[in-house]
Amino acid sequence: MDLQKLQKETIEKLLLLNQPKSKTTKTKFVNVKWKILIYDTRCQSMLLPLFKVQDLKDLGITLHFNIKSKRESIKDVPAIYFVAPTEENLSLIIEDFSNDLYDNYYLNFNPHIRKGSLQSLARSLVDLNMIDKVSSIYDQYLNFYTLRPKLFELGLTSTYYKLNTSVNQEEVEFLLEKIAKGIFGVFVTMGVIPIIRAQEGNAAEYIAQKVSQYFEQNLNPKNVNSQGGGSNNKLFLNPLNSLTGNFQRPVLILVDRQIDFNVLLHHSSTYQCLVYDTLKVESNRVGLRTKKDPNSKSKNEKENEENEIETKGIHEYEILPFGDGSWQNDPNEKKKWDVNWYDLSEDDPFWVENRTRHFPEVLETISNTTKEISEKQEYITSTNTLNLNKNNENENEMEKGQGQEQENTINSKLLKNSTLDMIEKIDIIPELQRLKSQQEKHTKLALYITSQLESRQLDEFYTNEIMVMKSEYTTSNEREEIIKLIKLKKGTANDKMRLLLIWYLSKAEISEEHLEKIKSVAIKNNCDISSLLHFIEMKKFSLNSTLNNNSSKGVFKTFGRMIGKGLDNMRPSNSGKILPITRIVSSIMEMKGEKNDSPNKSFLYLDPKVSSSFKNSSIPRNKTPYKEAIVFVVGGGNYLEFQNLHEYSQNQIPKKSIIYGTTDIINADQFLNQFNNQKK
Amino acid sequence: MTRVYLDDPKNRTEEFFAFAKSMKQNYSLNKTKNKNQTKNTNTGKNEFFQITFQIGRQIHLTCLKLSDLSKLAKSTSLYNDPTQQIQTLTHEIKEEIQTLNRQLESVEILASHNKERQNRQTKQHTSEVVGSLKDQLANTTQTFQEVLLERTENLKKQQERRSKFINNSSFFSVNNNTSGKKISYAMDENEATSSNLGFGIDIIENGNNNFNNQNSMQTVSYRESRVNVVEDIEKTIHEIGTIFSRLANLIQNQDTQIEWIDQNVDETLENIDQGEKELRKYLDGISSNRWLIFKIFAILIVFILIFVLIM
Numbered sequence: 001m002d003l004q005k006l007q008k009e010t011i012e013k014l015l016l017l018n019q020p021k022s023k024t025t026k027t028k029f030v031n032v033k034w035k036i037l038i039y040d041t042r043c044q045s046m047l048l049p050l051f052k053v054q055d056l057k058d059l060g061i062t063l064h065f066n067i068k069s070k071r072e073s074i075k076d077v078p079a080i081y082f083v084a085p086t087e088e089n090l091s092l093i094i095e096d097f098s099n100d101l102y103d104n105y106y107l108n109f110n111p112h113i114r115k116g117s118l119q120s121l122a123r124s125l126v127d128l129n130m131i132d133k134v135s136s137i138y139d140q141y142l143n144f145y146t147l148r149p150k151l152f153e154l155g156l157t158s159t160y161y162k163l164n165t166s167v168n169q170e171e172v173e174f175l176l177e178k179i180a181k182g183i184f185g186v187f188v189t190m191g192v193i194p195i196i197r198a199q200e201g202n203a204a205e206y207i208a209q210k211v212s213q214y215f216e217q218n219l220n221p222k223n224v225n226s227q228g229g230g231s232n233n234k235l236f237l238n239p240l241n242s243l244t245g246n247f248q249r250p251v252l253i254l255v256d257r258q259i260d261f262n263v264l265l266h267h268s269s270t271y272q273c274l275v276y277d278t279l280k281v282e283s284n285r286v287g288l289r290t291k292k293d294p295n296s297k298s299k300n301e302k303e304n305e306e307n308e309i310e311t312k313g314i315h316e317y318e319i320l321p322f323g324d325g326s327w328q329n330d331p332n333e334k335k336k337w338d339v340n341w342y343d344l345s346e347d348d349p350f351w352v353e354n355r356t357r358h359f360p361e362v363l364e365t366i367s368n369t370t371k372e373i374s375e376k377q378e379y380i381t382s383t384n385t386l387n388l389n390k391n392n393e394n395e396n397e398m399e400k401g402q403g404q405e406q407e408n409t410i411n412s413k414l415l416k417n418s419t420l421d422m423i424e425k426i427d428i429i430p431e432l433q434r435l436k437s438q439q440e441k442h443t444k445l446a447l448y449i450t451s452q453l454e455s456r457q458l459d460e461f462y463t464n465e466i467m468v469m470k471s472e473y474t475t476s477n478e479r480e481e482i483i484k485l486i487k488l489k490k491g492t493a494n495d496k497m498r499l500l501l502i503w504y505l506s507k508a509e510i511s512e513e514h515l516e517k518i519k520s521v522a523i524k525n526n527c528d529i530s531s532l533l534h535f536i537e538m539k540k541f542s543l544n545s546t547l548n549n550n551s552s553k554g555v556f557k558t559f560g561r562m563i564g565k566g567l568d569n570m571r572p573s574n575s576g577k578i579l580p581i582t583r584i585v586s587s588i589m590e591m592k593g594e595k596n597d598s599p600n601k602s603f604l605y606l607d608p609k610v611s612s613s614f615k616n617s618s619i620p621r622n623k624t625p626y627k628e629a630i631v632f633v634v635g636g637g638n639y640l641e642f643q644n645l646h647e648y649s650q651n652q653i654p655k656k657s658i659i660y661g662t663t664d665i666i667n668a669d670q671f672l673n674q675f676n677n678q679k680k
Numbered sequence: 681m682t683r684v685y686l687d688d689p690k691n692r693t694e695e696f697f698a699f700a701k702s703m704k705q706n707y708s709l710n711k712t713k714n715k716n717q718t719k720n721t722n723t724g725k726n727e728f729f730q731i732t733f734q735i736g737r738q739i740h741l742t743c744l745k746l747s748d749l750s751k752l753a754k755s756t757s758l759y760n761d762p763t764q765q766i767q768t769l770t771h772e773i774k775e776e777i778q779t780l781n782r783q784l785e786s787v788e789i790l791a792s793h794n795k796e797r798q799n800r801q802t803k804q805h806t807s808e809v810v811g812s813l814k815d816q817l818a819n820t821t822q823t824f825q826e827v828l829l830e831r832t833e834n835l836k837k838q839q840e841r842r843s844k845f846i847n848n849s850s851f852f853s854v855n856n857n858t859s860g861k862k863i864s865y866a867m868d869e870n871e872a873t874s875s876n877l878g879f880g881i882d883i884i885e886n887g888n889n890n891f892n893n894q895n896s897m898q899t900v901s902y903r904e905s906r907v908n909v910v911e912d913i914e915k916t917i918h919e920i921g922t923i924f925s926r927l928a929n930l931i932q933n934q935d936t937q938i939e940w941i942d943q944n945v946d947e948t949l950e951n952i953d954q955g956e957k958e959l960r961k962y963l964d965g966i967s968s969n970r971w972l973i974f975k976i977f978a979i980l981i982v983f984i985l986i987f988v989l990i991m
Contacts, residue, residue, distance in 0.1 A: 018691075034732070034809050062808035063801065072799040076729050118692060122699035131700045137692045 112139035141185040159663040160635035161674035180210035196606040198254035215608035250628035257635030272355035287322025637662030
């Protein structure tokens with residue numbers, strides 16, 4: 001199940017005006033109607049990883065605009081709107097109607113438009129007498145972003161902070177509903193109804209109940225609710241991917257971020273994790289700026305420089321991330337930098353192959369490929385002399401008195417060979433160009449990461465964290481080591497906090513004085529300890545609740561239990577580390593039973609297809625192991641977790657399919673900044 | 681209004697129109713006025729869109745024919761050669777492509793005539809439409825060339841196989857003659873789109889010579905080899921030509937293929953910023969001029985006052 005492909009197909013369908021695709025054609029240009037696409041910012045971010053400008057043109061879309069941009073009238077052209085049904089967007093649409101900008105309007109709302117809004121829209125259009133121009137209105141249920149074929153996120157911000165520290169109950173419930181709607185949208189796109197298993201006692205449980213409710217509302221034909229429009233029981237009868245042939249239902253596993261903080265905070269060693277850790281990557285794009293050379297050098301010199309980078313060090317090139325672009329406001333600054341935006345998606349074979357490997361290996365591969373490319377380049381440019389020499393040699397042989405015909409044929413053969421050679425080389429050129437630009441991208445990324453590694457000593461943090469997690473330090477040694485690292489000037493404040501937090505979370509008990517000492521050292525070194533304070537509070541709360549409440553429904557009971565277990569789960573197994581989340585997922589998928597020590601014992605079991613009247617009696621549960629799972633983490637997820645789950649799914653026999661989803665994909669800095677910025 | 685896919689549960693159109701109907705019953709409006717207005721403004725533009733629609737559909741049909749032709753061209757059996765079909769199809773496709781070319785040119789002229797009356801976004805839209813049609817036609821022509829090349833190669837292979845059979849006797853060289861003709865015709869097609877080399881006639885002549893000189897086997901084989909060499913050269917030159925044109929296309933297309941959806945927004949933002957700067961400069965210039973004008977007027981008034989006082 002490739003979620004990215006499914007989403008792309010759904011959007012293609014709406015871009016082709018929801019008309020049934022004609023059967024025959026293998027050729028690219030199926031449709032002949034030229035249209036315009038209008039989207040809002042969220043839908044634009046959704047389209048970015050899926051479509052390039054050429055793809056839109058192939059579907060017949062000539063121009064595309066943001067709904068807020070100033071648009072002029074283009075007569076006789078149908079317009080497709082793909083927006084969220086907010087008040088602002090609806091009023092902008094009505095404005096477009098009143099200005100009579102386009103010929104027909106195809107409205108698509110994401111996720112869906114409520115009955116009330118639909119009525120008011122109808123009223124305004126009747127007033128304007130423009131009802132005839134509306135061709136169709138659809139709900140799309142597409143409020144999620146798929147960044148990889150098996151990875152999606154809901155695009156919400158600071159979810160962990162909002163869910164766990166907010167005092168406003170209404171706000172929290174609203175956010176949870178939003179999350180539930182997003183998950184529901186994923187399943188509408190896939191066209192299946194899953195079996196839901198959720199972690200009890202926290203946000204995941206609430207969301208699971210909500211999602212189950214949405215399924216029931218849409219399945220029950222008698223239920224006319226205010227959210228959707230009447231009975232949508234057909235939503236799951238015509239799935240887009242009815243060709244998968246897999247009749248077994250997948251399992252939706254909902255967990256909270258609390259099961260494992262280490263995976264978010266841990267420094268990384270694989271290429272992709274380092275990229276996402278040190279740079280801000282949005283919609284699979286990353287922006288880098290390189291300092292322009294003050295003296296313009298010739299091409300040869302530049303090439304030599306690139307090859308010598310390993311030896312000279314990185315100081316020749318200064319590469320920085322694009323950041324938020326505020327440096328562009330100063331025109332003097334702007335002149336000094338060259339900006340490049342790079343794509344990090346499945347289209348890049350080098351990225352796909354090397355992203356899960358350790359960074360030093362990747363560096364080697366990059367330098368090897370660069371050498372190969374320069375060799376190929378030389379081969380192409382130095383052809384002519386070789387062939388001419390060959391011709392001369394053969395002509396000398398000819399003079400030994402052979403027949404004229406043979407000479408003709410041999411000469412023509414040589415000519416033919418040399419032209420064939422040339423053709424071969426010309427064919428290689430576009431491929432080589434592509435490879436070269438790809439190499440440049442990865443070289444720059446690797447250079448930036450290396451510079452960060454050196455300046456922040458990320459490898460030391462990495463090794464120390466692993467040692468902490470494996471509890472290879474003795475207690476007093478540990479404290480000294482950590483204090484030493486924090487006092488060191490290298491590494492940003494967030495790096496130090498990460499190490500500190502991992503250490504704190506690994507300890508079952510810390511005496512007050514040790515804690516105060518560590519806190520004071522941190523504050524002296526300009527670290528913002530708000531995140532540490534939060535975790536201290538959480539621990540206190542969970543300990544209190546376990547003392548007072550014997551039943552296993554305490555809010556953070558699982559949190560407390562998991563902290564102790566966390567270390568065991570980090571011990572490397574044969575193939576590599578297995579994270580806590582992978583353990584949970586594997587035990588659920590393989591139906592490892594309801595034994596007392598299995599991690600999924602306290603997981604809720606919900607089946608939306610079973611009507612609520614049967615819920616109280618014992619429901620026949622699914623007995624066979626699941627082949628497909630959708631794992632959703634509430635509160636933030638990252639690529640390390642995704643990688644781990646993916647490896648697990650590929651190592652199984654037969655292979656399983658696991659889709660990983662989360663409220664927002666964040667790196668450690670973003671996670672810590674949720675706490676840090678609150679004082680302002 | 682197009683008829684939409686009613687079974688789709690995500691479709692809210694029926695509901696919407698039900699609401700609208702119930703509301704209309706409360707209002708009484710004159711619909712006919714609006715319709716007449718819209719009809720008047722549509723005539724000029726409709727022409728453009730109808731023509732582009734036709735062209736697009738025609739390209740599509742030509743493509744279908746082309747896929748049929750490629751299937752036929754791939755057949756490499758010695759007997760049962762569908763030459764007749766291939767030739768008629770090739771001829772048809774060539775004519776269609778030529779008419780499409782002419783139509784596209786006229787559409788471009790029409791578009792440039794319309795440009796004065798159009799706003800910026802409509803201009804963009806029409807140029808995109810024309811560009812897209814051109815691309816599609818170029819792709820079709822290229823596929824056509826490739827199919828023809830394939831056909832020539834297959835013919836040559838057939839000829840080689842036949843020549844193996846007739847190695848010892850030239851009795852069957854009649855076949856040689858006809859296949860020579862076929863090659864020349866196929867080559868002709870290539871030449872129509874690329875350079876004009878007159879080797880076709882040569883090949884037919886050589887075929888005739890083969891038939892006549894049964895004694896001089898050596899001269900036959902010599903000439904055959906010459907013919908082969910010449911054919912090879914011609915083929916390679918042609919291939920180089922196609923490759924260069926392909927390269928040019930690639931370089932042009934790569935731009936849009938790598939472009940992201942929001943990229944042109946940044947560019948326009950930059951342009952707007954620059955425009956704003958220029959306007960500001962001009963404003964400064966004007967305002968400073970204003971001060972000058974005031975000063976000049978003040979001096980004039982002073983002079984007038986002095987003049988009056990003296991008087």
